[in-house]
Amino acid sequence: MLKRPRLRFVEVGPRDGLQNEALAIPLEDKLAFVQALAETGVGEVEAGAFVSPAAVPQMADSEMLFRRLWRKTGVVYSALVPNEKGLDRALECKVQKIAVFTAASETFNRRNINASIAESLERFRPVAARAKAAGLPVRGYVSTAFHCPYDGPVAPAAAVGVCRDLLALGVDELSVGDTIGRAAPREVRALLAELLKTVPVDKVFLHFHDTYGMAVANALTAWSEFGVSGFDASAGGLGGCPYAPGAGGNAATEDLAFAFAAEGGETGLDLDKVRAAALALEPRLGHPIGSKLCRVRPGRTVAER
Ligand code: HMG
Ligand code: MG
Numbered sequence: 001m002l003k004r005p006r007l008r009f010v011e012v013g014p015r016d017g018l019q020n021e022a023l024a025i026p027l028e029d030k031l032a033f034v035q036a037l038a039e040t041g042v043g044e045v046e047a048g049a050f051v052s053p054a055a056v057p058q059m060a061d062s063e064m065l066f067r068r069l070w071r072k073t074g075v076v077y078s079a080l081v082p083n084e085k086g087l088d089r090a091l092e093c094k095v096q097k098i099a100v101f102t103a104a105s106e107t108f109n110r111r112n113i114n115a116s117i118a119e120s121l122e123r124f125r126p127v128a129a130r131a132k133a134a135g136l137p138v139r140g141y142v143s144t145a146f147h148c149p150y151d152g153p154v155a156p157a158a159a160v161g162v163c164r165d166l167l168a169l170g171v172d173e174l175s176v177g178d179t180i181g182r183a184a185p186r187e188v189r190a191l192l193a194e195l196l197k198t199v200p201v202d203k204v205f206l207h208f209h210d211t212y213g214m215a216v217a218n219a220l221t222a223w224s225e226f227g228v229s230g231f232d233a234s235a236g237g238l239g240g241c242p243y244a245p246g247a248g249g250n251a252a253t254e255d256l257a258f259a260f261a262a263e264g265g266e267t268g269l270d271l272d273k274v275r276a277a278a279l280a281l282e283p284r285l286g287h288p289i290g291s292k293l294c295r296v297r298p299g300r301t302v303a304e305r
Contacts, residue, residue, distance in 0.1 A: 006230040007260055007267045009253065011037050011203060016045040016250055017238030019058050023286045027061050031068055033160030036277035037235060041268045044076040050086035056242060066093035082113050087127050087142045090217060091134060098131050101141035104159040105148030112143065112243040114272040121165050128169045140166035145176045145191060146183035149244050156194040163199060173203050175232055178218065180247045181211030185221040192226045205230030210237060211248030219251060223265065231256060236278030236289040258302065271302040
């Protein structure tokens with residue numbers, strides 16, 4: 001049987017989770033959210049995005065957030081960077097790791113970052129080189145790796161091609177995204193079968209949105225059948241992309257970690273702390289947190305359920 005490795009989570013709640021929220025979240029609450037998440041046992045928190053504030057107003061305070069953050073030893077605080085201007089901003093406030101982001105479908109990429117896929121890769125070349133020179137690890141996101149909200153289904157070969165192009169630019173790891181949460185395990189199998197022919201499995205993270213409730217099934221498939229150990233998730237299941245209409249939240253960190261634990265996986269996460277971090281933010285959101293673990297038998301610890 002395939003070895004099922006220890007799991008590595010990247011907590012994307014403060015970035016993917018909050019970028020799509022309608023209400024302005026006060027900086028103090030964002031700081032408290034990031035700091036609470038850093039205490040959950042996770043190794044990386046994606047805490048902000050140095051994108052155009054006109055494009056994503058919710059991330060406009062990322063500089064202030066990084067400047068004021070109390071950084072816990074052993075936790076990496078990362079951020080999205082779309083171009084050199086974003087990198088300048090990130091370096092100025094001492095971000096520890098950056099993520100560039102492109103897509104496997106042209107229309108989504110144009111709407112999201114106003115570039116073709118090829119143009120975006122050219123844009124990332126100096127970003128990756130300068131980040132490396134500054135000693136920063138670089139992640140490369142590939143959105144719409146399964147389905148595009150505008151172009152429809154995406155062929156595995158298209159997503160794999162962009163993954164390989166990003167690795168050729170020097171990114172240290174990939175995050176392969178089901179941006180609109182439309183993929184099913186059979187599509188995950190098809191993509192991983194192709195991708196892992198040439199890309200080492202430990203460079204691969206998967207980023208599932210949970211629009212149709214498939215994220216847990218997709219993640220368990222990737223882990224148990226292909227040995228993928230890296231997953232992005234968002235506390236409370238918050239999230240969505242302003243340029244991906246209809247996209248639901250990310251896989252909820254606590255639900256995904258619960259599922260892995262139930263299947264014998266080790267995540268190192270304290271699920272009660274993840275739930276508490278999400279629930280503390282709930283009053284600021286103007287809507288309930290939707291994750292299963294935040295709703296099933298509230299007031300009980302995970303162990304008491
Ligand atoms: P553009 O309009 O083509 O950029 O936007 P530009 O270079 O022509 O500049 C236009 C203006 O923006 C200029 O200002 C620039 O200075 C400014 P003006 O002269 O007009 O005053 N600008 C910036 N300001 C601050 N920081 C910057 C920056 N760059 C330019 N870095 C751009 C191109 C990429 C900037 C824009 O389209 C953008 O910011 N897009 C971000 C979209 C985004 O954040 N989407 C959500 C994140 S991706 C996601 O959620 C998917 C993911 O979760 C994975 C998955 O689920 O699949 C990662
Ligand atoms: Mg996302």
